[in-house]
Each structure stands twice: as structure tokens, then as C-alpha cells.
Amino acid sequence: MNVHDRMRRELQKEYIFQKALTHALEYLGDLPDREVFPSPDRLALLNEFDEELPEDGRSGEVILEKLHEYGSPNTVAQGGGRYYGFVNGGIVPAALAARILTDSWDQNAGLYLTSPIASKLEEVTERWMVKLLGLPKGSVMGLVTGTTTATMLGIASARYEILRRQGWDVNSKGLFGAPAIRVVMSEEAHSSVRRALVFLGLGSEIVESVPADSQGRLDPTKLPPLDSNTLLILQAGNVNTGAFDDFQNLCDTANKAGAWVHIDGAFGLWAAASSRKHLTAGIEKADSWSVDGHKTLNTPYDLGIVFCRNQGSLVSALETSGAYLHLGEKRDGMRLVAEMSRRARSIDLWSTLRFLGRRGxxxxxxxxxxxxxxxxxxxxxxxxxxxxxxxxxxxxxxxxxxxxxxxxxxxxxxxxxxxxxxxxxxxxxxxxxxxxxxxxxxxxxxxxxxxxxxxx
Ligand SMILES: Cc1ncc(COP(=O)(O)O)c(C=O)c1O
Structure with missing residues (x-):
């Protein structure tokens, strides 16, 4: 039987899909009592995957059974109650159920034309999120893999805008010979921020590092003078202590100087939607923000979000072209992110938020x-x-x-x-x-x- 016939047959085997669900439910049922990290004897089962790529493929049943028998025991039970590693969120069950349905849609969320539903839910969740976090009206949102990428896009917008104001179009001229950009951030900025600076060709040595206080908050008394060529990067939630920078004062200072402010709020930006919103007071004065869904909000992996106060800065920084793309009036999500093809993360965000509601x-x-x-x-x-x-x-x-x-x-x-x-x-x-x-x-x-x- 050729591979297309095999796939057609597989699609008709309803029981495989039911079996996948049965195994998933068994996994979820065991989650509370599951070893939080696999023991050495379980880890040894991973050797079962050390095989050559078979000449002839295996059936869906065989694949599922192998994954369930040797893969399920070798997961990290981060959705249970006693995993406290990194800043790894659990998963909201309604969003997981929605994911099971919508994975079967296999949508490409690049354009309205490739997925009207993904595009619509991006529009809706953008509205919801901007309000929920108290960001300036009209801010736009891009959905990416995580905060590392979201921060990179925020910095790309800043880079574009700071250079544009100096008469330099970075998209056409690149960075060689460009006017100087300054990057000011706390010594306690997350390592992913430096990575983003590296990816964007700014380099990590560009950073003017500001000392932090005992909790990891940028010390405002040590802030160097800012100017309109400066990108100031602040933090909502230090990865170790959870501390928040003083956004009110720092953003006021930056705004007076005409500097761009980006806030990395991977897990902490969610304080703005809680009774601890005093921690994020002043965030609305920034220009761009990054946050994760897969941390504090417990959306399914992977979901990072970039916001930009000015649509033009983000869209221009990510210049998109190509005659075949059919960019239209409707929302084409790819204009707000670096990828063309990507999964429909707006569905995960929508189902999580709609289940929880503002109060949840x-x-x-x-x-x-x-x-x-x-x-x-x-x-x-x-x-x-x-x-x-x-x-x-x-x-x-x-x-x-x-x-x-x-x-x-x-x-x-x-x-x-x-x-x-x-x-x-x-x-x-x-x-x-x-x-x-x-x-x-x-x-x-x-x-x-x-x-x-x-x-x-
Ligand atoms: C403050 C902060 N920024 C950025 C990141 C990176 O986020 P992601 O792993 O989603 O790329 C983290 C991860 O924990 C973080 O705590």
C-alpha cells in the first residue's frame, strides 16, 4: 500500500483518535500522583526511541502506544500541583480541550486568507488583552513562541523607530554605519533580553548596565541620563525574586527624554490584571511590552505576546512584502510577528481568557x-x-x-x-x-x- 493510501486508511480509523483521547485522559487522571520528574528507571525507557528511521512506516496505533508507554512516563508533571521549576505554568483544562479540537483544524495563522478564525480571534484577544493589562488604547499585539521572541520584536520596533527619527531607515540601510543607539537596562534584566540584543545585531556590549537594589529592582538613583536615542528596558517580575521595577518614575524620566521603553513582563505583567496591580502601576507609559501566556496565565505551550503602543513601529520593523501574499484589509497576523506560517495561538489565548473571564x-x-x-x-x-x-x-x-x-x-x-x-x-x-x-x-x-x- 502506498503512503497516501495508508494515510487515507488512518484517517478512517476513528478508534486511533479515541485511543489518543483515552491515553490523554489517563495521563491527566494520574497527574496529581505522577512522579514530578521521571526517576532513573523511567528515564532509561527513553532508549526505546534510539532506533533507525524505519524503511517502512508504522501504523498510528503503534506510534500512539509507543508514545504512551515510553513517552508519558518521561514527562515533567508541570501541570500538577508540586512542580515549582523555572516559571513553567500549568494548563487550563478548557484550553486543553479546545486545543484537542482545534489541532485537528491544522490552521496556518499567517494571513486572514489562511485562517479567518485565527485572524478573528487575534483581533478579539488583542482587544481583551489591551484592556485587561491596562495598556494604551490602540496598542497592537503579536503572538509568538515566548517572551524571548516577543522581547526581540519589541526591541526591533525600538531599533526601527530610534533610527528612523535620526533619518536612518534600518530596513534598507542595515546597521553598518547607522547612528548610535543606546540600550540602558538593569544588571538584573533577564538573560533573554541580552540574547534578543545579540539576534538584532546590537550586541550585548552596547548595554549600559544599571545596578539593582537588594530585590533586583533597577535602582533609579543610578540611572544614567537618557536621550531620544535610548532604549530603556525595564522588568515586571524578576526571574528570581519576582520584584518589579518602579515604572511610574522610570517611565516619566524616559518619556521626558524621548527614550523608548520596553517592559519585559514574562510572568509579572499579569499583576496588572490582579489585585496586585499596584506592582505594575505606570506600565501604560511604556512603548512596548512582552509577556507569556504559558507562564502565569496557564495557557497551553507555547504562547508569547508582544504589544506595541504604535502599530506603525512594529509593522514597519517587520516589513512584509511578496506579491503572492495577498495582504488585505482584514487582520493578517504575520504583519505583527517575524514568522509567516505559524500555529494559531490566538485560539489558545481566546479559550483560556474566555474560560477564566476577567475575574478568573x-x-x-x-x-x-x-x-x-x-x-x-x-x-x-x-x-x-x-x-x-x-x-x-x-x-x-x-x-x-x-x-x-x-x-x-x-x-x-x-x-x-x-x-x-x-x-x-x-x-x-x-x-x-x-x-x-x-x-x-x-x-x-x-x-x-x-x-x-x-x-x-
Ligand atoms: C523575566 C523573564 N523574561 C523572559 C523570559 C523568557 O521567556 P520564554 O521562556 O517564554 O522565552 C523569562 C523566563 O522565565 C523571564 O522570567
Whole structure:
């Protein structure tokens, strides 16, 4: 049978699709009790994938069974209640269900002509998001893979605009011989920002690094004088401490100087939609913003979002052309991102937001933060040192010595009962907790602290 006949036959095997759903539901049902990180014997099962590409393909059943038997046990249970690694969000069930349906649509969200539904939902969610986060009316949104890319697009807009104001069209002339751009940011800016500067040909040495305070907030007293050739990059949510820069004052200073402000709010920008919105006061004075859906909002992976106050800056920076493209009056999402073909992330965003509603978003964010505070208080009660002021969903703690902290971390990671990562904060080795899954509740926090205390 040739491959096309095989595929036609496969499409008619309804039971394969039902089987996929059965396995998915079994996985989700086991999630709360699943090892949070696979044990060595499970990891050994990954060897099953070390095979040569078969000459003749396998059936859908065989593929599914292999994935379920050897793949499911080798996942990280980040959607459960006791995964606190990196800043990895869980998944809102309604959005997952919507994803299962809409993956079968296999849409290309590049143009209105390639997916009217993706285009419509991008329009709708742009409106919702701008309002939810309190961004300036008329700000535009691009949907990408994550904050790293979103930040890159924000900086690309700044680069385009700062040079345009100096009479230099970077799209046609490039960067060789261009007027100087200044980039000012905190020493505590996330590493992805430097990466974005590298990708954009600005280089990391361009950065005028500003010292940060004890919590990782840019110290406004150390800010160099800004001018209209400056890009100032601020942060809503330090990846270690969760701290927020002082947007009111810093944006006022930047606006007076005519500088461009970009805010990296990968997980913290969501404070604007919660009862902690004092943390993001002043963000509306910036020019561009980046945030993730897959962190605090718990959308399915992967979903990063860039916003730009001025549509023209973003669209021009991403200059799009090609006679065959049929760019029209309707929303062509590719004009606001770097890709042409891409998945329809607007559907994930729409289903998550529509399920939660404005109030649900606030409750979700508030609860993650409250649980982080609860975790910090239990850790303190149990004799651990909490190293940061817990203002959002991040907690840093250590045991008595660096050696005992390292040992504790190793035991915790091997336990399979919960998972933390580590960091170095102000020259001190620390365990890093991010409460980022909607599934986590007070019982998970209590169980986690009990496990940590017992493993000490
Ligand atoms: C502050 C900050 N910026 C950027 C990023 C990168 O985000 P992404 O992994 O979605 O590219 C992170 C990731 O944790 C972050 O915390």
C-alpha cells in the first residue's frame, strides 16, 4: 500500500483518535500522583526511541502506544500541583480541550486568507488583552513562541523607530554605519533580553548596565541620563525574586527624554490584571511590552505576546512584502510577528481568557501569589531562610550552609515528589520556587514543605 493510501486508511480509523483521547485522559487522571520528574528507571525507557528511521512506516496505533508507554512516563508533571521549576505554568483544562479540537483544524495563522478564525480571534484577544493589562488604547499585539521572541520584536520596533527619527531607515540601510543607539537596562534584566540584543545585531556590549537594589529592582538613583536615542528596558517580575521595577518614575524620566521603553513582563505583567496591580502601576507609559501566556496565565505551550503602543513601529520593523501574499484589509497576523506560517495561538489565548473571564484571571494570579507567600511562611516556620521579599509568585530559600542547600536540592529533585530549580542570588546559592500552576493548592504547599523538612 502506498503512503497516501495508508494515510487515507488512518484517517478512517476513528478508534486511533479515541485511543489518543483515552491515553490523554489517563495521563491527566494520574497527574496529581505522577512522579514530578521521571526517576532513573523511567528515564532509561527513553532508549526505546534510539532506533533507525524505519524503511517502512508504522501504523498510528503503534506510534500512539509507543508514545504512551515510553513517552508519558518521561514527562515533567508541570501541570500538577508540586512542580515549582523555572516559571513553567500549568494548563487550563478548557484550553486543553479546545486545543484537542482545534489541532485537528491544522490552521496556518499567517494571513486572514489562511485562517479567518485565527485572524478573528487575534483581533478579539488583542482587544481583551489591551484592556485587561491596562495598556494604551490602540496598542497592537503579536503572538509568538515566548517572551524571548516577543522581547526581540519589541526591541526591533525600538531599533526601527530610534533610527528612523535620526533619518536612518534600518530596513534598507542595515546597521553598518547607522547612528548610535543606546540600550540602558538593569544588571538584573533577564538573560533573554541580552540574547534578543545579540539576534538584532546590537550586541550585548552596547548595554549600559544599571545596578539593582537588594530585590533586583533597577535602582533609579543610578540611572544614567537618557536621550531620544535610548532604549530603556525595564522588568515586571524578576526571574528570581519576582520584584518589579518602579515604572511610574522610570517611565516619566524616559518619556521626558524621548527614550523608548520596553517592559519585559514574562510572568509579572499579569499583576496588572490582579489585585496586585499596584506592582505594575505606570506600565501604560511604556512603548512596548512582552509577556507569556504559558507562564502565569496557564495557557497551553507555547504562547508569547508582544504589544506595541504604535502599530506603525512594529509593522514597519517587520516589513512584509511578496506579491503572492495577498495582504488585505482584514487582520493578517504575520504583519505583527517575524514568522509567516505559524500555529494559531490566538485560539489558545481566546479559550483560556474566555474560560477564566476577567475575574478568573485575577483569582488565578492572586492565588499563585498567595500560595507563594504561604510557602515562604511555612519555610520560615520550619527554620529555612527566605531570601527575598515575596511580592509575586517567586520564593528563594536556603538551608544552613551552601553544602546543605545543595544536598537538600538534590534529594528533593530525586524524590519525584516535587521539583525545584536553583539559582545564585547575591552570591548565595539558593533554591528557587515558582508557584505557577493553577493546580497547586494549600495542601500541595504543606505537603511540599513537609517533604523538604523531612529531607533536610
Ligand atoms: C523575566 C523573564 N523574561 C523572559 C523570559 C523568557 O521567556 P520564554 O521562556 O517564554 O522565552 C523569562 C523566563 O522565565 C523571564 O522570567
Amino acid at each position: 484571571v485575577a483569582e488565578l494570579v492572586d492565588e499563585l501569589c498567595n500560595l507563594a507567600e504561604y510557602m515562604a511562611s511555612l519555610l520560615t516556620e520550619n527554620g529555612f531562610e527566605v531570601l527575598n521579599e515575596v511580592v509575586f509568585n517567586q520564593v528563594l530559600f536556603s538551608s544552613d550552609t551552601e553544602e546543605s542547600t545543595r544536598q537538600l536540592l538534590e534529594r528533593v529533585q530525586q524524590s519525584g515528589k516535587l521539583w525545584f530549580g536553583s539559582t545564585v542570588w547575591k552570591a548565595k546559592f539558593a533554591i528557587r520556587v515558582s508557584v505557577c500552576s493553577w493546580y497547586t493548592d494549600r495542601e500541595d504547599i504543606e505537603r511540599s514543605v513537609e517533604v523538604i523538612s523531612n529531607l533536610r
